[in-house]
Amino acid sequence: MPPPLRRVFVDMNAYFASVEQQEDPKLRGRPIGVVPVMARTSCCIAASYEAKKFGIKTGTPVWEALRLCPRIRLVLARHEKYVEYHDKIVRAVGRCLPVDRILSIDEMVCNLIGDEREPANAERIARKMKDEIRNSVGECVTASIGIAPNTMLAKVGTDLQKPDGLVIIRGDELPHRLFPLKLTDFSGIGPRMEKRFHRYGIFSVEQLCGLSAKSMRTIWSSQVHGDRWYHLLRGDEVRDPPTKRQTVGHSHVLPPEIRTHPGVYGVMVKLIHKAAARLRALNHWCGQMAVTVRYEHGERWDAACKVLRTQDTLSLLRAFDSLWPSRLPGKPTQAGMVLFDLTPTPGTTPSLFDADRDLVAVSHAMDRINRQFGKNVIRFGTLCGSEDTAPTRIAFTQIPEFDPASI
Numbered sequence: 205m206p207p208p209l210r211r212v213f214v215d216m217n218a219y220f221a222s223v224e225q226q227e228d229p230k231l232r233g234r235p236i237g238v239v240p241v242m243a244r245t246s247c248c249i250a251a252s253y254e255a256k257k258f259g260i261k262t263g264t265p266v267w268e269a270l271r272l273c274p275r276i277r278l279v280l281a282r283h284e285k286y287v288e289y290h291d292k293i294v295r296a297v298g299r300c301l302p303v304d305r306i307l308s309i310d311e312m313v314c315n316l317i318g319d320e321r322e323p324a325n326a327e328r329i330a331r332k333m334k335d336e337i338r339n340s341v342g343e344c345v346t347a348s349i350g351i352a353p354n355t356m357l358a359k360v361g362t363d364l365q366k367p368d369g370l371v372i373i374r375g376d377e378l379p380h381r382l383f384p385l386k387l388t389d390f391s392g393i394g395p396r397m398e399k400r401f402h403r404y405g406i407f408s409v410e411q412l413c414g415l416s417a418k419s420m421r422t423i424w425s426s427q428v429h430g431d432r433w434y435h436l437l438r439g440d441e442v443r444d445p446p447t448k449r450q451t452v453g454h455s456h457v458l459p460p461e462i463r464t465h466p467g468v469y470g471v472m473v474k475l476i477h478k479a480a481a482r483l484r485a486l487n488h489w490c491g492q493m494a495v496t497v498r499y500e501h502g503e504r505w506d507a508a509c510k511v512l513r514t515q516d517t518l519s520l521l522r523a524f525d526s527l528w529p530s531r532l533p534g535k536p537t538q539a540g541m542v543l544f545d546l547t548p549t550p551g552t553t554p555s556l557f558d559a560d561r562d563l564v565a566v567s568h569a570m571d572r573i574n575r576q577f578g579k580n581v582i583r584f585g586t587l588c589g590s591e592d593t594a595p596t597r598i599a600f601t602q603i604p605e606f607d608p609a610s611i
């Protein structure tokens with residue numbers, strides 16, 4: 205029995221650029237590049253399909269985009285708009301099928317059950333999703349939808365047809381349907397893994413699919429990951445490898461002189477820096493954060509929030525800032541925080557929000573500097589408190605322009 209269709213993967217096309225075209229009709233049908241700052245030295249963080257035709261893509265420097273297409277319109281990124289549209293898209297998709305997982309600002313996965321797994325029904329549901337998005341979000345905001353027996357293959361499906369695609373990879377088409385793909389077309393197989401395949405004489409997906417589970421374990425030098433890929437390519441459902449680590453957290457008893465709100469805020473910021481660095485060192489990502497403050501008469505403030513799967517310090521600080529206003533009055537005595545809902549880096553889809561990726565890169569750059577020059581030589585400045593402990597400050601507003609490659 206070939207595996208049934210179990211997953212629907214929704215991937216928005218040229219997401220930031222299509223939101224801008226939706227917002228401003230003058231930008232529709234035109235090559236546009238979305239930039240974090242208006243400067244020739246800046247980079248496009250998204251390009252419309254009209255701009256992609258000129259070879260402009262995410263990461264193309266502005267000066268080069270202008271050379272490739274002098275009439276390109278550059279638009280300043282508006283992250284709050286992209287989040288607002290994201291919410292509308294999740295609701296539109298959710299009217300067709302319950303959204304099981306949101307993987308990034310422009311990617312989500314739904315499950316098919318019962319009759320929905322019939323290819324004709326699955327296709328009908330996917331078309332309804334497209335209609336819902338078009339009608340309630342906007343005609344410029346299109347999605348590529350992939351339907352397959354597992355999430356990995358459904359994501360492959362979204363890449364096979366862009367923009368506005370709908371691709372079904374049925375169980376009985378496996379594995380030959382995958383043969384025309386490149387090894388690196390699978391999310392989770394990067395250039396480093398590809399080199400490894402080459403060393404073992406594997407140059408094509410057909411060769412990869414022909415390997416025994418035993419050979420795959422050898423190539424991955426991991427029983428878990430070798431088996432995992434063996435089954436993924438056959439359309440089996442594979443649970444993410446269990447993560448032994450459940451949480452990363454720290455707490456701190458406040459010295460008397462900082463038993464104030466700015467004092468506890470500053471300590472919390474430090475604890476978040478520490479936990480985020482540890483999360484990265486452990487090669488994990490988190491989906492939730494909880495904070496606790498204890499007060500002198502035994503009161504306790506507990507708050508928690510979900511974050512788009514992250515491992516960067518600034519996203520966590522921002523999440524903390526959103527919780528902070530709900531704190532209790534009174535004299536704080538102890539601060540604690542914990543990151544949980546952890547997943548290891550293999551098997552985690554990082555945010556496709558380019559700005560988020562930049563933030564992760566910035567955080568890793570900070571780790572390298574701190575490793576070389578000592579703890580906390582470099583850290584994020586914050587909105588209030590803790591300045592005295594931060595010899596080098598990076599203000600929030602500088603982050604989008606900060607190029608980790610320059611250090």
Ligand SMILES: [Mg+2]
Nearest residue numbers: 215216217310
């Ligand atoms: Mg996308």
